[in-house]
Amino acid sequence: NTAWAQLGAKGFVTFLTDEHGSELWTYDVNTGNLAWMTENLFPGASSTVGNPQYQIEYNGAVYFTAWTIASGRELYKTDGTVAGTSLVKDIMPGNPEGGPHTPGPKDFVVHQGLLFFSADNGINGRQLWKTDGTTAGTVVVDPTGPTMGPYGVSYAVSPAGLFLSTNNILDFVTLAPDTITHIDSINYRNVGIISDTPVLGTHLFFSASS
Numbered sequence: 001n002t003a004w005a006q007l008g009a010k011g012f013v014t015f016l017t018d019e020h021g022s023e024l025w026t027y028d029v030n031t032g033n034l035a036w037m038t039e040n041l042f043p044g045a046s047s048t049v050g051n052p053q054y055q056i057e058y059n060g061a062v063y064f065t066a067w068t069i070a071s072g073r074e075l076y077k078t079d080g081t082v083a084g085t086s087l088v089k090d091i092m093p094g095n096p097e098g099g100p101h102t103p104g105p106k107d108f109v110v111h112q113g114l115l116f117f118s119a120d121n122g123i124n125g126r127q128l129w130k131t132d133g134t135t136a137g138t139v140v141v142d143p144t145g146p147t148m149g150p151y152g153v154s155y156a157v158s159p160a161g162l163f164l165s166t167n168n169i170l171d172f173v174t175l176a177p178d179t180i181t182h183i184d185s186i187n188y189r190n191v192g193i194i195s196d197t198p199v200l201g202t203h204l205f206f207s208a209s210s
Contacts, residue, residue: 073104
């Protein structure tokens with residue numbers, strides 16, 4: 001679940017140290033020299049409690065998830081400085097059961113100038129969300145849309161929208177208005193990963209067995 005991201009000459013990676021536990025650090029991509037923590041979100045050397053995950057660059061910042069006692073695992077963004085590191089939105093208020101291992105937001109993809117991801121607000125289950133980087137602009141795409149599967153979501157981008165597969169079912173996401181349309185409810189097998197499949201025009205080509 002831990003990834004790395006790059007913002008200009010800064011690289012971002014999660015490191016585990018005896019002094020600070022698991023936190024997000026920056027390094028110089030040209031020299032490889034480690035610089036500093038973006039912010040000590042979970043102070044102390046509590047192993048992998050904070051454990052930043054799913055780093056992705058979007059709109060001049062790196063977005064990631066991290067766990068704190070106050071908010072549980074939520075979505076953050078950073079420019080690589082302490083002052084520039086902040087909580088984007090407390091999607092599931094409070095600290096839900098499951099502790100640091102609660103999945104939180106995940107399955108990130110950038111499309112049409114927005115960052116899409118799956119998240120659970122504690123009311124509707126795990127659904128597709130989007131953000132423009134602001135608290136007000138972080139919303140569920142379609143409240144009446146499907147819930148996401150426990151094994152993740154994969155995407156394929158087309159000019160007309162976003163193909164989405166989860167629970168072995170294909171859906172199509174359009175914006176303005178925000179809707180999620182079911183393409184097919186056949187229980188396909190081996191269609192879970194569509195991110196490497198070709199999109200020609202508005203058509204997605206993939207292989208599957210049913």
